[in-house]
Protein backbone atom coordinates (compact mmCIF):
# COMPACT_ATOMS: atom_id res chain seq x y z
CA UNK A 1 0.00 0.00 0.00
CA UNK A 2 2.84 2.34 0.63
CA UNK A 3 4.06 2.04 -2.89
CA UNK A 4 0.60 3.17 -3.95
CA UNK A 5 1.02 6.38 -2.01
CA UNK A 6 4.29 7.17 -3.73
CA UNK A 7 2.95 6.57 -7.21
CA UNK A 8 2.55 9.58 -9.44
CA UNK A 9 -0.88 10.44 -10.72
CA UNK A 10 -1.35 9.00 -14.22
CA UNK A 11 -2.74 12.23 -15.63
CA UNK A 12 0.18 14.22 -14.21
CA UNK A 13 2.53 11.65 -15.55
CA UNK A 14 1.26 12.09 -19.08
CA UNK A 15 0.93 15.83 -18.58
CA UNK A 16 -2.76 16.01 -19.44
CA UNK A 17 -5.87 17.19 -17.56
CA UNK A 18 -8.39 14.82 -16.01
CA UNK A 19 -10.82 15.67 -18.78
CA UNK A 20 -8.33 14.89 -21.58
CA UNK A 21 -9.85 13.30 -24.67
CA UNK A 22 -8.63 9.97 -26.04
CA UNK A 23 -6.82 11.85 -28.74
CA UNK A 24 -5.03 14.09 -26.26
CA UNK A 25 -4.04 11.08 -24.20
CA UNK A 26 -2.68 9.28 -27.20
CA UNK A 27 -0.71 12.26 -28.39
CA UNK A 28 0.73 12.93 -24.92
CA UNK A 29 1.67 9.28 -24.55
CA UNK A 30 3.19 9.15 -27.99
CA UNK A 31 5.45 12.09 -27.26
CA UNK A 32 6.72 10.53 -24.04
CA UNK A 33 7.14 7.11 -25.58
CA UNK A 34 9.14 8.57 -28.44
CA UNK A 35 11.28 10.54 -26.04
CA UNK A 36 12.02 7.75 -23.61
CA UNK A 37 11.98 4.74 -25.92
CA UNK A 38 14.85 2.37 -25.05
CA UNK A 39 16.02 2.33 -28.67
CA UNK A 40 16.70 6.02 -28.36
CA UNK A 41 18.09 5.87 -24.85
CA UNK A 42 20.27 2.81 -24.64
CA UNK A 43 21.52 2.03 -21.12
CA UNK A 44 19.60 4.89 -19.60
CA UNK A 45 17.81 3.52 -16.53
CA UNK A 46 15.93 6.73 -15.84
CA UNK A 47 14.56 6.89 -19.37
CA UNK A 48 13.55 3.27 -19.09
CA UNK A 49 11.65 3.96 -15.89
CA UNK A 50 9.90 6.92 -17.47
CA UNK A 51 9.08 4.82 -20.50
CA UNK A 52 7.55 2.14 -18.32
CA UNK A 53 5.57 4.67 -16.28
CA UNK A 54 4.20 6.28 -19.43
CA UNK A 55 3.21 2.86 -20.77
CA UNK A 56 1.46 2.00 -17.57
CA UNK A 57 -0.40 5.29 -17.37
CA UNK A 58 -1.49 5.08 -20.96
CA UNK A 59 -2.57 1.49 -20.65
CA UNK A 60 -4.95 2.38 -17.84
CA UNK A 61 -6.23 5.69 -19.17
CA UNK A 62 -6.77 4.50 -22.74
CA UNK A 63 -9.19 1.83 -21.51
CA UNK A 64 -12.55 3.44 -20.66
CA UNK A 65 -13.38 0.94 -17.90
CA UNK A 66 -9.99 1.14 -16.29
CA UNK A 67 -9.98 4.90 -16.60
CA UNK A 68 -13.35 5.11 -14.85
CA UNK A 69 -12.07 2.89 -12.06
CA UNK A 70 -8.91 4.93 -11.76
CA UNK A 71 -10.89 8.17 -11.62
CA UNK A 72 -12.93 6.75 -8.70
CA UNK A 73 -10.37 4.85 -6.71
CA UNK A 74 -7.00 6.05 -7.91
CA UNK A 75 -4.14 3.58 -7.93
CA UNK A 76 -5.97 1.49 -5.35
CA UNK A 77 -8.26 0.31 -8.13
CA UNK A 78 -5.48 -1.87 -9.43
CA UNK A 79 -4.03 -3.15 -6.19
CA UNK A 80 -4.76 -6.56 -4.69
CA UNK A 81 -7.46 -8.00 -6.79
CA UNK A 82 -8.66 -4.72 -8.20
CA UNK A 83 -9.93 -4.58 -11.73
CA UNK A 84 -6.86 -5.57 -13.59
CA UNK A 85 -5.50 -7.80 -10.86
CA UNK A 86 -2.38 -5.72 -10.43
CA UNK A 87 0.62 -5.35 -12.64
CA UNK A 88 0.82 -8.91 -13.79
CA UNK A 89 -2.69 -9.05 -15.16
CA UNK A 90 -2.72 -5.75 -16.92
CA UNK A 91 -2.83 -7.38 -20.29
CA UNK A 92 0.52 -7.25 -22.00
CA UNK A 93 -0.95 -9.22 -24.86
CA UNK A 94 -2.51 -7.91 -27.97
CA UNK A 95 -5.92 -8.12 -26.25
CA UNK A 96 -7.60 -5.09 -24.81
CA UNK A 97 -5.04 -2.53 -25.75
CA UNK A 98 -5.57 -1.34 -29.24
CA UNK A 99 -3.75 1.96 -29.43
CA UNK A 100 -0.50 0.31 -28.55
CA UNK A 101 0.16 -1.46 -31.82
CA UNK A 102 -0.64 1.64 -33.90
CA UNK A 103 1.63 3.77 -31.85
CA UNK A 104 4.50 1.37 -32.10
CA UNK A 105 3.88 1.04 -35.77
CA UNK A 106 4.24 4.80 -36.04
CA UNK A 107 7.27 4.80 -33.80
CA UNK A 108 9.11 2.12 -35.65
CA UNK A 109 8.38 4.03 -38.79
CA UNK A 110 9.95 7.06 -37.18
CA UNK A 111 12.97 5.05 -36.12
CA UNK A 112 13.72 4.20 -39.69
CA UNK A 113 11.67 1.05 -39.94
CA UNK A 114 13.34 -1.54 -37.74
CA UNK A 115 13.10 -4.71 -39.74
CA UNK A 116 11.03 -3.07 -42.42
CA UNK A 117 8.90 -6.15 -42.70
CA UNK A 118 5.54 -4.49 -42.79
CA UNK A 119 4.48 -6.40 -45.84
CA UNK A 120 5.60 -9.82 -44.69
CA UNK A 121 5.92 -11.96 -47.75
CA UNK A 122 4.66 -9.39 -50.23
CA UNK A 123 6.81 -8.92 -53.34
CA UNK A 124 9.31 -6.09 -53.14
CA UNK A 125 10.09 -3.93 -56.11
CA UNK A 126 13.77 -3.52 -56.95
CA UNK A 127 15.45 -0.19 -56.37
CA UNK A 128 15.59 2.45 -59.07
CA UNK A 129 19.15 3.28 -60.02
CA UNK A 130 20.59 6.52 -61.21
CA UNK A 131 23.58 6.40 -63.51
CA UNK A 132 25.37 9.70 -64.17
CA UNK A 133 26.79 9.77 -67.68
CA UNK A 134 29.11 12.47 -68.94
CA UNK A 135 28.97 13.53 -72.58
CA UNK A 136 30.90 16.21 -74.42
CA UNK A 137 29.16 19.20 -75.95
CA UNK A 138 29.97 17.82 -79.41
CA UNK A 139 28.30 14.53 -78.48
CA UNK A 140 25.27 16.38 -77.17
CA UNK A 141 25.20 18.25 -80.48
CA UNK A 142 25.21 15.28 -82.80
CA UNK A 143 23.88 12.54 -80.55
CA UNK A 144 25.87 9.48 -79.64
CA UNK A 145 25.62 5.83 -78.62
CA UNK A 146 27.49 4.85 -75.49
CA UNK A 147 27.93 1.55 -73.74
CA UNK A 148 27.72 1.75 -69.99
CA UNK A 149 28.41 -0.98 -67.52
CA UNK A 150 27.59 -1.03 -63.84
CA UNK A 151 27.09 -3.52 -61.01
CA UNK A 152 23.46 -4.23 -60.21
CA UNK A 153 21.49 -6.75 -58.18
CA UNK A 154 20.00 -9.15 -60.70
CA UNK A 155 17.85 -12.24 -60.40
CA UNK A 156 20.09 -15.15 -59.39
CA UNK A 157 20.61 -17.39 -62.40
CA UNK A 158 21.34 -20.49 -60.30
CA UNK A 159 18.04 -20.55 -58.41
CA UNK A 160 16.06 -18.36 -60.79
CA UNK A 161 15.37 -15.94 -57.96
CA UNK A 162 13.77 -18.41 -55.56
CA UNK A 163 16.74 -18.27 -53.20
CA UNK A 164 16.57 -22.01 -52.52
CA UNK A 165 18.81 -24.74 -53.84
CA UNK A 166 16.09 -27.19 -54.83
CA UNK A 167 13.69 -24.46 -55.89
CA UNK A 168 11.56 -25.32 -52.88
CA UNK A 169 8.99 -22.84 -51.67
CA UNK A 170 10.09 -20.58 -48.83
CA UNK A 171 8.73 -21.70 -45.49
CA UNK A 172 6.84 -19.56 -43.05
CA UNK A 173 9.23 -18.18 -40.48
CA UNK A 174 8.75 -20.12 -37.25
CA UNK A 175 9.77 -17.16 -35.09
CA UNK A 176 7.20 -14.65 -36.27
CA UNK A 177 4.70 -16.96 -37.95
CA UNK A 178 5.07 -15.05 -41.22
CA UNK A 179 4.27 -11.61 -39.82
CA UNK A 180 7.82 -10.36 -40.20
CA UNK A 181 7.53 -8.72 -36.80
CA UNK A 182 7.77 -10.05 -33.30
CA UNK A 183 6.22 -8.77 -30.13
CA UNK A 184 8.55 -8.64 -27.19
CA UNK A 185 7.30 -8.41 -23.66
CA UNK A 186 9.26 -6.58 -21.05
CA UNK A 187 7.41 -6.89 -17.83
CA UNK A 188 3.92 -5.87 -18.54
CA UNK A 189 4.36 -3.85 -21.70
CA UNK A 190 5.03 -5.12 -25.13
CA UNK A 191 6.76 -3.78 -28.17
CA UNK A 192 7.10 -4.87 -31.73
CA UNK A 193 10.32 -5.33 -33.58
CA UNK A 194 11.36 -6.60 -36.97
CA UNK A 195 11.78 -10.38 -36.76
CA UNK A 196 15.47 -11.27 -36.23
CA UNK A 197 15.12 -14.73 -37.79
CA UNK A 198 13.77 -13.73 -41.19
CA UNK A 199 14.86 -10.06 -41.16
CA UNK A 200 11.26 -9.05 -41.52
CA UNK A 201 10.63 -11.16 -44.61
CA UNK A 202 8.12 -13.47 -42.95
CA UNK A 203 9.62 -16.51 -44.61
CA UNK A 204 12.84 -18.45 -44.45
CA UNK A 205 14.60 -20.66 -46.93
CA UNK A 206 15.70 -23.96 -45.44
CA UNK A 207 18.10 -24.94 -48.28
CA UNK A 208 19.57 -21.62 -49.41
CA UNK A 209 21.06 -21.36 -52.90
CA UNK A 210 24.84 -21.41 -52.74
CA UNK A 211 25.18 -18.67 -55.31
CA UNK A 212 22.99 -15.96 -53.75
CA UNK A 213 22.84 -17.33 -50.17
CA UNK A 214 19.08 -17.31 -50.24
CA UNK A 215 18.75 -13.70 -51.38
CA UNK A 216 17.42 -14.61 -54.83
CA UNK A 217 19.62 -11.90 -56.32
CA UNK A 218 23.30 -11.57 -57.04
CA UNK A 219 25.24 -8.47 -57.91
CA UNK A 220 26.50 -8.69 -61.46
CA UNK A 221 27.88 -6.33 -64.04
CA UNK A 222 25.27 -5.14 -66.49
CA UNK A 223 26.11 -3.70 -69.90
CA UNK A 224 23.75 -1.38 -71.65
CA UNK A 225 23.89 0.54 -74.88
CA UNK A 226 22.54 4.04 -74.33
CA UNK A 227 21.35 6.09 -77.27
CA UNK A 228 21.75 9.77 -76.58
CA UNK A 229 19.71 11.85 -78.99
CA UNK A 230 21.04 15.06 -80.49
CA UNK A 231 20.23 18.22 -78.59
CA UNK A 232 20.09 16.81 -75.06
CA UNK A 233 20.56 19.27 -72.24
CA UNK A 234 22.69 18.98 -69.14
CA UNK A 235 20.60 17.04 -66.61
CA UNK A 236 18.43 15.29 -69.22
CA UNK A 237 17.34 11.91 -67.84
CA UNK A 238 16.89 8.90 -70.08
CA UNK A 239 14.60 6.37 -68.43
CA UNK A 240 14.79 2.62 -68.78
CA UNK A 241 11.75 1.12 -67.09
CA UNK A 242 12.72 -2.15 -65.45
CA UNK A 243 16.43 -1.50 -66.03
CA UNK A 244 17.28 -1.18 -62.34
CA UNK A 245 17.60 -3.70 -59.53
CA UNK A 246 15.71 -6.97 -59.73
CA UNK A 247 12.78 -7.24 -57.34
CA UNK A 248 12.46 -9.91 -54.67
CA UNK A 249 9.77 -12.52 -54.17
CA UNK A 250 8.42 -11.90 -57.64
CA UNK A 251 8.48 -8.11 -57.30
CA UNK A 252 8.98 -5.93 -60.35
CA UNK A 253 12.43 -4.64 -61.15
CA UNK A 254 13.23 -1.01 -60.47
CA UNK A 255 13.98 1.49 -63.22
CA UNK A 256 17.25 2.83 -64.48
CA UNK A 257 17.70 6.56 -64.92
CA UNK A 258 20.68 7.65 -66.96
CA UNK A 259 21.30 11.25 -66.02
CA UNK A 260 23.31 13.15 -68.60
CA UNK A 261 25.97 15.55 -67.58
CA UNK A 262 27.09 17.67 -70.53
CA UNK A 263 30.71 18.69 -70.03
CA UNK A 264 31.72 22.32 -70.26
CA UNK A 265 33.43 23.22 -73.49
CA UNK A 266 36.67 25.16 -73.77
CA UNK A 267 35.37 27.46 -76.52
CA UNK A 268 31.59 27.39 -76.54
CA UNK A 269 29.28 28.25 -73.72
CA UNK A 270 25.82 26.83 -74.14
CA UNK A 271 22.66 28.67 -73.26
CA UNK A 272 19.64 26.59 -74.20
CA UNK A 273 20.09 25.93 -77.91
CA UNK A 274 22.45 28.85 -78.48
CA UNK A 275 26.21 28.75 -78.32
CA UNK A 276 28.16 31.74 -77.16
CA UNK A 277 31.74 32.23 -78.11
CA UNK A 278 34.05 35.04 -77.02
CA UNK A 279 36.28 36.05 -79.91
CA UNK A 280 39.29 38.28 -79.30
CA UNK A 281 40.01 40.70 -82.13
CA UNK A 282 42.82 43.18 -82.50
CA UNK A 283 42.03 46.84 -81.92
CA UNK A 284 43.11 47.51 -85.52
CA UNK A 285 40.59 45.01 -86.91
CA UNK A 286 37.97 46.53 -84.60
CA UNK A 287 38.78 50.00 -85.91
CA UNK A 288 39.22 49.20 -89.61
CA UNK A 289 36.86 46.23 -89.91
CA UNK A 290 37.78 42.86 -91.36
CA UNK A 291 37.09 39.16 -91.33
CA UNK A 292 37.53 36.79 -88.44
CA UNK A 293 37.46 33.01 -88.43
CA UNK A 294 35.32 31.21 -85.87
CA UNK A 295 34.98 27.48 -85.23
CA UNK A 296 31.60 25.73 -85.22
CA UNK A 297 30.37 22.93 -82.98
CA UNK A 298 30.12 20.58 -85.99
CA UNK A 299 33.84 20.95 -86.69
CA UNK A 300 33.85 23.52 -89.49
CA UNK A 301 35.08 27.09 -89.50
CA UNK A 302 33.13 30.16 -90.51
CA UNK A 303 34.11 33.65 -91.58
CA UNK A 304 32.40 36.49 -89.80
CA UNK A 305 32.55 40.12 -90.82
CA UNK A 306 33.66 42.74 -88.32
CA UNK A 307 32.31 46.15 -89.19
CA UNK A 308 34.69 49.14 -88.99
CA UNK A 309 34.37 50.79 -85.57
CA UNK A 310 33.25 47.64 -83.74
CA UNK A 311 33.26 48.22 -79.99
CA UNK A 312 34.31 45.82 -77.25
CA UNK A 313 31.55 43.38 -76.26
CA UNK A 314 29.53 43.83 -79.42
CA UNK A 315 27.65 40.66 -80.33
CA UNK A 316 27.16 39.06 -83.72
CA UNK A 317 24.50 36.44 -84.20
CA UNK A 318 25.09 33.66 -86.71
CA UNK A 319 21.68 32.09 -87.23
CA UNK A 320 21.40 28.33 -87.28
CA UNK A 321 25.02 27.74 -86.20
CA UNK A 322 24.23 26.77 -82.61
CA UNK A 323 23.23 23.49 -80.95
CA UNK A 324 20.88 21.04 -82.55
CA UNK A 325 17.40 21.30 -81.09
CA UNK A 326 16.17 18.11 -79.42
CA UNK A 327 13.54 16.30 -81.46
CA UNK A 328 13.78 18.74 -84.32
CA UNK A 329 15.86 19.48 -87.38
CA UNK A 330 16.38 23.07 -86.29
CA UNK A 331 19.49 24.52 -84.77
CA UNK A 332 20.02 27.35 -82.35
CA UNK A 333 22.29 30.32 -83.09
CA UNK A 334 25.92 31.06 -82.46
CA UNK A 335 26.57 34.36 -80.78
CA UNK A 336 30.00 35.93 -81.11
CA UNK A 337 31.04 38.29 -78.35
CA UNK A 338 33.86 40.50 -79.58
CA UNK A 339 36.65 41.03 -77.10
CA UNK A 340 38.92 43.79 -78.32
CA UNK A 341 42.51 43.30 -77.37
CA UNK A 342 44.83 46.21 -76.72
CA UNK A 343 48.37 45.34 -77.88
CA UNK A 344 51.06 44.83 -75.26
CA UNK A 345 54.88 44.99 -75.30
CA UNK A 346 55.01 47.58 -78.09
CA UNK A 347 58.20 48.17 -80.03
CA UNK A 348 59.61 51.69 -80.40
CA UNK A 349 58.34 51.76 -83.94
CA UNK A 350 54.80 50.81 -82.92
CA UNK A 351 54.81 53.43 -80.18
CA UNK A 352 55.91 56.07 -82.67
CA UNK A 353 53.12 55.18 -85.07
CA UNK A 354 50.52 55.25 -82.32
CA UNK A 355 51.82 58.60 -81.05
CA UNK A 356 51.47 59.97 -84.48
CA UNK A 357 48.02 58.48 -84.80
CA UNK A 358 47.01 60.19 -81.58
CA UNK A 359 48.33 63.56 -82.78
CA UNK A 360 46.38 63.41 -86.01
CA UNK A 361 43.22 62.17 -84.32
CA UNK A 362 42.30 65.63 -82.96
CA UNK A 363 38.99 66.08 -81.29
CA UNK A 364 36.45 65.73 -84.04
CA UNK A 365 34.31 62.64 -83.43
CA UNK A 366 36.79 59.78 -83.42
CA UNK A 367 36.14 58.96 -79.79
CA UNK A 368 32.44 59.73 -79.16
CA UNK A 369 32.42 58.06 -75.74
CA UNK A 370 35.52 59.84 -74.48
CA UNK A 371 34.16 63.17 -75.63
CA UNK A 372 30.71 62.50 -74.16
CA UNK A 373 32.29 61.64 -70.83
CA UNK A 374 34.42 64.80 -70.77
CA UNK A 375 31.33 66.86 -71.47
CA UNK A 376 29.43 65.27 -68.59
CA UNK A 377 32.32 65.90 -66.20
CA UNK A 378 32.47 69.55 -67.22
CA UNK A 379 28.78 69.97 -66.37
CA UNK A 380 29.43 68.62 -62.90
CA UNK A 381 31.52 71.64 -61.84
Ligand SMILES: [Zn+2]
Nearest residue numbers: 156159209212
Ligand atom coordinates in the same frame (compact mmCIF):
# COMPACT_ATOMS: atom_id res chain seq x y z
ZN1 LIG B 1 20.37 -18.18 -56.01
Ligand SMILES: [Zn+2]
Nearest residue numbers: 173176195198
Ligand atom coordinates in the same frame (compact mmCIF):
# COMPACT_ATOMS: atom_id res chain seq x y z
ZN1 LIG C 1 10.35 -14.12 -38.88
